[in-house]
Amino acid sequence: ELKVEQNPLFLSMQEGKNYTIYCNYSTTSDRLYWYRQDPGKSLESLFVLLSNGAVKQEGRLMASLDTKARLSTLHITAAVHDLSATYFCAVRGGGGSNYKLTFGKGTLLTVNP
Amino acid sequence: EPEVTQTPSHQVTQMGQEVILRCVPISNHLYFYWYRQILGQKVEFLVSFYNNEISEKSEIFDDQFSVERPDGSNFTLKIRSTKLEDSAMYFCASSDLRVTNEKLFFGSGTQLSVL
Incomplete structure (x- = not known):
């Protein structure tokens, strides 16, 4: 069974600081997703990572994928309050599945002034 | 950008009722x-559907659950006899797997409360 582990689960940062969220997964997969969720809201797609060494950036967020280590990172640069949300990584497939996404538990990010 | 729409946004029902x-x-x-998300927990896969049939389902998706595409636009999830533990936010999603860089687009969710 595919397992997806995120850490940290809770992250409190000061504005302007940098930090990284880690996502480890247990079996081979062909793609990894990062989503953002605001309280009571739906899941907003941030990045889709398809191949080893893939790096994508959008504003202050940068995601990378190392398929050999089964590790993805979401790096936050110079955090601002608007980035406060829960961030989920999700991995597709594993265990013979083609369609299912397995989510991590999420990282609740709070950016303080 | 196109979006997935879900109705209702909130649903309150009595245990044993169909929703x-x-x-x-x-x-x-x-x-x-x-997919569903119990309050404070991670998002869990229920079922995927392609070409008018279930392509994959999780162990959560037991005989009490069913899905249907009754016409060319709607996609429904039915819970036959709700239980307290079915209380959760239910998200519908869609994707186009023909696209290499495909994304899964989620709707805004239906908050189901079983009393």
Whole structure:
């Protein structure tokens, strides 16, 4: 069974600081997703990572994928309050599945002034 | 940007009652999904649907659950006899797996409360 582990689960940062969220997964997969969720809201797609060494950036967020280590990172640069949300990584497939996404538990990010 | 729409946004029901949650996926997408999120927990896969049949389902998706695409636009999740533990936010999603860089687009969710 595919397992997806995120850490940290809770992250409190000061504005302007940098930090990284880690996502480890247990079996081979062909793609990894990062989503953002605001309280009571739906899941907003941030990045889709398809191949080893893939790096994508959008504003202050940068995601990378190392398929050999089964590790993805979401790096936050110079955090601002608007980035406060829960961030989920999700991995597709594993265990013979083609369609299912397995989510991590999420990282609740709070950016303080 | 096109979006997945879900109705109702909130549904309150009594234990043992049937509920139907409705979704309109993005129009050119062919793959449809239901996920759920119990308060404070991670998002869990329920079922995927393609070409008018279930392509995959989780152990959560037991005989009490069913999905249907009754027409060309709607996608529904039915829970036949609700239990207290079915209380959760239910998300519909759709995707176009023909696209290499495909994303899974989620609807805004239906908050189901079983009393």
